[in-house]
Every structure is written in C-alpha cells, then in structure tokens.
Amino acid sequence: MQLGDTEEAVFYVNRGQARLTVDGQTYTLGKGDVLYVGLGRRVVVEVDGPLADVSEFRAIECHTEYPVQLVRHRDIEGTELAADLGRKRPMTRRTVYKLVDQNVQACRLLFGDTYLAQPGGVGSYPPHFHGPDGPFGLGDRAKEEIYHFRCESEIPGDTPFVLQNCARPEDPVSTYVHIFDEQAINVTPGYHDTIAPPPVHFMFTWCLGAYTEGHRDWSEIYNRPGYEDEW
Numbered sequence: 001m002q003l004g005d006t007e008e009a010v011f012y013v014n015r016g017q018a019r020l021t022v023d024g025q026t027y028t029l030g031k032g033d034v035l036y037v038g039l040g041r042r043v044v045v046e047v048d049g050p051l052a053d054v055s056e057f058r059a060i061e062c063h064t065e066y067p068v069q070l071v072r073h074r075d076i077e078g079t080e081l082a083a084d085l086g087r088k089r090p091m092t093r094r095t096v097y098k099l100v101d102q103n104v105q106a107c108r109l110l111f112g113d114t115y116l117a118q119p120g121g122v123g124s125y126p127p128h129f130h131g132p133d134g135p136f137g138l139g140d141r142a143k144e145e146i147y148h149f150r151c152e153s154e155i156p157g158d159t160p161f162v163l164q165n166c167a168r169p170e171d172p173v174s175t176y177v178h179i180f181d182e183q184a185i186n187v188t189p190g191y192h193d194t195i196a197p198p199p200v201h202f203m204f205t206w207c208l209g210a211y212t213e214g215h216r217d218w219s220e221i222y223n224r225p226g227y228e229d230e231w
Contacts (some may be wrong), residue, residue, distance in 0.1 A: 001056075005040045008066070009058045010100055010111045012205055014150070016052025020045050022068050029054075032073030032113065034099045036106060038066045055148060057207040062107035064213070071099050073113075086117070088230060092125040093117035101218070110143070110208040110218050119154060120198035123162075126227035127191035129169050132211055136169040136222045141215060143208040147192070148184040154199040162202050163195040169222065191224055 003009055011020055013029045020027050020035050021044040027035055037043055039062055045054055076082055076097050086092035093116070100111035114123055132142035151160035163176040168190045176195065179185055196202050210216050223230075 001045070002042050003037060003040055003058070004060070006062050007058050007060055008039060008062045008107055008109060009037050009043070009056055010109055010207065011035045011037065011043070011045070012055045012057075012099075012111070012113075014053045014055055014205075017048045018045060018052055018054050019048075020054075025068070027068075027070050029070070030073075032097075032099075034071040034073075034111060036066070036069040036071070036100060036104050036109070038068065040065075041068070055205065057109065057111060057146065059108035059209045062213060064107050066105040066107070069104050071104060073097065073099065085231065086125065089122070089125065091118075091120070092122045094121065094123055098218075102216070106216065107213050108210045108216070110210070110216050111206070113203060113205045115203045116196070116201065119201045120196050121202070122196070123194040123202070123204065125193045126230035127165060127167075127174070127193045127224040128221040128227075129191050129224075130221045131188045131190070133189075134168060134170055138220060138222065140212045141217075141220050142188075142211045143218065143220075144186070144188045144211070145192070145206060145208050146184055146186050147179075147194070147204045147206050149179050149181065149202055149204045151181040151196075151200055151202045154201070158199070160200045160202070161197070162200065163197075165191045165193045165195075167191050169224070
C-alpha cells in the first residue's frame with residue numbers, strides 16, 4: 001500500500017505475527033507491536049498464518065516527515081507510558097499502554113491499547129470528551145478518536161459485546177450502543193466510557209488524531225460535570 005504525500009500511519013498487530021517492509025527494510029512485529037510510517041512511503045504487509053491480522057490507522061494533512069519507528073509492546077510495559085488507572089473505582093481498573101506518544105515522532109497520531117483488569121469492567125472512565133464542536137468543544141485543540149474492540153465471554157457459545165456511550169456533552173442523559181467483537185467506532189462526537197456485561201472480558205485499541213498538527217497532548221479533555229475527580 002502507498003501512503004499519500006501528506007499521510008502518516010501506524011500499523012498494529014492484533015494477533016499473530018506480521019512482517020512489514022518499508023522502503024526495502026523489513027520489520028517483524030508480534031502481537032501488540034506498532035510500526036509508525038511517515039509521509040509518502042510504500043508499505044508491504046505480510047502475515048504468518050490465517051489467525052494473524054494487522055490494523056492500520058492514518059492521519060491526513062501532515063506536513064513534517066519523520067522516520068519509520070518500531071515500538072515493542074514489551075518495551076512500554078512497566079514504564080511511565082503504561083498508566084494504571086481506576087484506583088478510585090475498582091470496576092474501572094485498567095492499564096492504558098501509550099504505544100505512540102511522546103516516545104514517537106509524529107505529526108498528528110497518538111495510539112495505544114487498553115486492557116481491563118477484570119470481566120464486567122468499565123473502560124475510558126470517567127465520561128470525557130475531546131471533540132471540536134458544540135458548547136464544550138475544544139476547537140483547534142480537539143482530537144478525533146477511534147476505538148477498535150476485542151471481546152470474549154465466559155459463557156460458552158455467547159456473542160460478547162460492550163456498551164459504548166455515544167451521548168454528546170449537551171445531552172441530558174447518556175445513550176449507549178452495542179459494539180461486538182472486532183468492531184470499531186468513531187467516538188469523537190460524544191462522551192466515551194465503555195461498559196461490559198459481567199461475563200465479558202474486553203480490550204481495545206484507540207487512535208487519536210490531533211486537529212492541529214504537532215499538538216499531540218492526549219490529556220486535554222472535557223470531563224462530564226460531576227466526574228472531574230473520578231480519575
């Protein structure tokens with residue numbers, strides 16, 4: 001695949017092993033590893049076996065060229081880029097791995113994965129928002145975000161799902177939708193906490209794209225009123 005002259009991308013291995021070749025150099029990635037690829041480069045992706053798959057996330061309108069950068073998940077574990085959250089509310093306990101943060105040079109992208117500590121957990125808590133529009137919008141400090149979920153149920157033969165909050169900040173009540181295994185959702189317009197039924201384990205990847213190039217501060221958010229101290 002060929003990136004556009006103003007496109008950057010991150011490639012993440014969901015499971016199995018993959019080989020990515022960029023400009024003649026091959027990188028071997030295992031589960032959870034990430035490769036950042038900058039502007040205008042050609043990428044060839046090969047996977048080992050039918051149970052391997054790779055996600056790709058792109059940002060457009062990028063204007064600074066950065067080198068290819070490989071991030072091993074194991075190198076982030078146990079560092080300051082692995083944030084243990086949810087101490088105040090045990091059901092929200094999770095580890096957020098910031099795989100593409102200030103450790104990686106990029107124009108707009110931030111990327112990572114989140115693992116819940118137990119089934120029936122609540123992710124991305126407290127409800128927060130970092131979209132551009134509306135009375136609480138962040139304007140040029142906003143970030144678009146996509147979640148991609150993996151879900152498993154402890155009930156044999158079950159079809160697992162999570163409930164994703166889609167309420168906008170101005171809405172008086174929350175609205176949740178069902179998201180099933182391997183589905184993705186753009187959570188930019190609203191609050192985005194995620195609730196799992198009691199027997200469901202889930203993890204998800206998240207990718208942020210900064211509206212302003214170079215402004216990659218993922219902590220700039222608007223918390224739902226009354227939840228400011230829930231972090």
